[in-house]
Amino acid sequence: SYVLTQPPSVSVAPGETARITCGENNFGRKGVHWYQQRPGQAPILVIHSDDERPSGIPERLSGSDSGGTATLTISRVEAGDEADYYCQMWDRTSDHVVFGGGTRLNVL
Amino acid sequence: QVQLVQFGAGVKTPGASVKVSCKAFGYRFTGHFIHWVRQAPGQGLEWMGWINPNSGETKSTQKFQGRVILTRDTSISTAYMKMNNLNSDDTAVYYCARGFYGDYVPDFWGQGALVTVSS
Numbered sequence: 001s002y003v004l005t006q007p008p009s010v011s012v013a014p015g016e017t018a019r020i021t022c023g024e025n026n027f028g029r030k031g032v033h034w035y036q037q038r039p040g041q042a043p044i045l046v047i048h049s050d051d052e053r054p055s056g057i058p059e060r061l062s063g064s065d066s067g068g069t070a071t072l073t074i075s076r077v078e079a080g081d082e083a084d085y086y087c088q089m090w091d092r093t094s095d096h097v098v099f100g101g102g103t104r105l106n107v108l
Numbered sequence: 109q110v111q112l113v114q115f116g117a118g119v120k121t122p123g124a125s126v127k128v129s130c131k132a133f134g135y136r137f138t139g140h141f142i143h144w145v146r147q148a149p150g151q152g153l154e155w156m157g158w159i160n161p162n163s164g165e166t167k168s169t170q171k172f173q174g175r176v177i178l179t180r181d182t183s184i185s186t187a188y189m190k191m192n193n194l195n196s197d198d199t200a201v202y203y204c205a206r207g208f209y210g211d212y213v214p215d216f217w218g219q220g221a222l223v224t225v226s227s
Contacts, residue, residue, distance in 0.1 A: 033213050035153075042217040043153065048209050086153055090212035095167050097143060097212055102152040 002091045004100035011106040018074040020103045022087030025068075031089065032070035034063060037102075038083045046085075047072060074105070082107045110134040112204055112218035119224045120194050127190040128221045130204030137185035138162040141207030143214045144178065144189045146200040154200075158207060159187055194225045 005023040012018040022032060034047040045054055047063035050070065060075045074081055087100040116128035130142060144156040157168025159178040166178040177190045187204060202221045205214030 031213075033209075037153075042203060042220055043205075043214075044217075045213065045215045048213050048215070054215065084152075088213070090210075096169060097145075097155040097158070097214070099145075099153040099155055 002089055002098045004087050004089060004098055006085075006087060006100040006103045008101070009104040009106060011108055012077050013108045014077055014079060016077055018077050018081070018105055020072045020074075020085050020087075020105065022070045022072070022100050023068060024070075024089060032063065032065065033088045034061075034072045035086045035088065036081075036083045037086065043086065077105075077107055079107050081105060110206065110216045112206060112216060114202075114204060114218040114221045116202075117221040117223060119226060121227055122195050122225060124194050124225075125190060125192045126194060126223050127188055128202050128204075128223070130187045130189070130218050132185045132187070132206070135206070137180075138182055141211040142178075142180070142187040143205045143207055144176075145203045145205060145214065145217075147203070147220075148197070148200040151200075156189070158211075160211075161187060191223075194223075196225050199223065199225045 003025045031049045035043040036046045037043040046057050046061050050065050051063040062073045064071050084102045084104050086102045089098050091098050111133040113131045120126050138161045141158045143158045146154050156172050159166045161180045175192050180187045203217050205217040208215040
């Protein structure tokens with residue numbers, strides 16, 4: 001089954017670029033999705049299918065993949081980007097949804 | 109406008125059951141899976157299972173099998189998650205979410221229902 005590994009936290013200054021990684025233990029991944037969760041709020045889908053932005057998500061947020069690691073990149077970081085970010089995949093073998101452990105983005 | 113509205117939050121005693129409902133608005137309820145995800149205080153997201161509202165088929169993690177029942181009522185566009193034999197480890201916010209982009213990407217989420225298990 002899939003295990004998705006994220007760093008516990010990432011810290012960046014306003015205006016800089018934040019990169020949050022998601023490593024998975026099974027090569028041949030079939031699509032990574034990313035969620036933003038601000039304190040006290042429900043998660044919001046910000047990237048689906050590796051690099052697609054849902055309507056209303058700023059272009060500053062982008063997704064990419066390199067081998068077994070997916071990356072969420074947030075350019076020109078703002079204070080409002082401070083949140084927890086989760087990656088997610090579908091394990092087609094078990095037909096289960098899998099979430100990474102989450103990464104807290106700290107804006108210094 | 110897609111919206112999921114949840115009910116069923118509250119305080120439960122150990123051993124009790126809870127039933128959380130999730131009413132869908134703004135899309136064809138039977139066209140998309142409903143996923144259930146929980147989040148314990150200060151912890152990450154934990155996927156629990158999904159229900160196909162069209163067929164009633166369900167899938168859940170082994171951790172919850174036998175203790176969690178997922179159902180739906182298509183006449184009122186509502187999905188339900190019932191958990192039996194609650195313990196303190198079940199204290200969490202329970203979310204429902206619509207599955208999209210092939211059913212396995214929760215795209216719109218309910219507001220969450222806080223279930224607190226305490227004696």
